[in-house]
Amino acid sequence: MASHRRPKKPSRTRVTVLTTAAAAAVALSANAANAAPSEKLSKDQVKSKVDELYQQAEQATEKLDGAKEKQHKLQKEISTIQDNVARGQQDLNALRDGLGSMATAQYRSGGIDPSVQLFLSSNPDDYLDKASTLDQLSSQQVESLQKVQDKQRELAQQRAEATEKLKDLAATRAELGKKKDEVKGKLAEAQRILNTLTAKEKAKLAEEQERASRSSTARVDLGDTPAASNRAAAAFRAAQSQINKPYSYGTAGMATFDCSGLTSWAYGQANVSIPRTSEAQAQLGPHLSMSQLQVGDLVFFYGDLHHVGLYAGNGQVLHAPHTGAVVRYEAMGNMPFQFGVRV
CATH class of the missing domain: 3.90.1720.10 (endopeptidase domain like (from Nostoc punctiforme))
Known part of the structure; x- marks a missing residue:
């Protein structure tokens, strides 16, 4: 009597292997069918492609020049700001020294004014905002504290500006590197195409350029x-x-x-x-x-x-x-x- 058993199903692994092999065979055959035989470019075709690459390289060069100019400008601006901050810090230190001398004189004459004592231990911004404190200060002390406050704000603004420009400089340097690589890549590709010419063709192309x-x-x-x-x-x-x-x-x-x-x-x-x-x-x-x-x-x-x-x-x-x-x-x-x- 004939057996009615169903044929054994292939394992999942075997199906996967067969499917992958079949797909690879189809891809290879498609590539073989679509692949055109490599054709050597004529001298004029090479010149046309190389000229196009030179134009692309020049486009990238102008961006490179722009990044260089921006980098130079930012470096000068940052240097100027840093010099200003350094001088401003000296001015601030001098103002603080003046307040310290004022406090010393007050102490020798009978004790430090509570408001000045408070300032010397903390931030003057906290006191200038309080009317009760202002009432306790002499006009000279108010003026000195106001100068310190203004100088601190100025320095904080300049430091923040320098920080932003340093970030911009880092981004500009990164752009500079990319544009250099782009220019070099275009020129390398142009040279690769030129190298497909025979020595005679290269000499003729060079002669034409020299004649022009x-x-x-x-x-x-x-x-x-x-x-x-x-x-x-x-x-x-x-x-x-x-x-x-x-x-x-x-x-x-x-x-x-x-x-x-x-x-x-x-x-x-x-x-x-x-x-x-x-x-x-x-x-x-x-x-x-x-x-x-x-x-x-x-x-x-x-x-x-x-x-x-x-x-x-x-x-x-x-x-x-x-x-x-x-x-x-x-x-x-x-x-x-x-x-x-x-x-």
């Missing part, structure tokens, strides 16, 4: 556009003296520059202080159209204003372009112009 730099300085026609002002002319001449200096992120001369480093340095040579970052420089004055530009005006590019240069005349900008390039002239039509600003 030479042609921009040797044959550029700046026309006869006048300078916006004497200081704009002086800033432009200073920038011209740095032609062929290499771009390097986060620097503002004398050996290397980034874009806003060049413009801020150039105006500094004309004894005009302007902010360090392109975004801040863009806020210096009304916006100018292309037709309104004169030599030495600041000119800004890209929607987020992460690139800046000096107008050179005849549709040319003098700027520090990006990593791998040098300070040079370039046609403004090569970048998305936004507006100009006259300093």
Whole structure:
């Protein structure tokens, strides 16, 4: 007679193993089906990707420059506050010494006034708020206690301000580290892509870059556009003296520059202080159209204003372009112009 026993169910562990194996097999087969064979990028494709990464690195560089400037400003403000607190503490000690001398004199003449004795053992705020105590103090004592109270409040406010600025400084330093890592990451990725080129392709790309730099300085026609002002002319001449200096992120001369480093340095040579970052420089004055530009005006590019240069005349900008390039002239039509600003 045939057996009607049900087949034994597989164990939970066996089901789990089989299910996992099946899922892995499906995933592997899907990956194999979707994986496209790796294709070597052409030289032009590499250049396009690298240029994009350089733009991203410059965006991060402007944020890095901003964090550096903020850090420097906070450090100066904190130092000033700490100096003020130190001097204020000396003044407070002198005021307290004066009260102590007053108490000593009172004791020698027949005992310390109860209100002064009370003050010397506690906080003057507790007594100045009580009318009964004020009645017991001489006008000189009231004035001395009021000065102590005012100085204590001033010092407390300054210490609280310093504490907040120290917190801000710590956050700024953390941001600085992140932006440095971001810039380095973009440049490392650009280098990795460049390394996929053959030696011959790399040499050709370098030759093209060198040719672009030479042609921009040797044959550029700046026309006869006048300078916006004497200081704009002086800033432009200073920038011209740095032609062929290499771009390097986060620097503002004398050996290397980034874009806003060049413009801020150039105006500094004309004894005009302007902010360090392109975004801040863009806020210096009304916006100018292309037709309104004169030599030495600041000119800004890209929607987020992460690139800046000096107008050179005849549709040319003098700027520090990006990593791998040098300070040079370039046609403004090569970048998305936004507006100009006259300093």
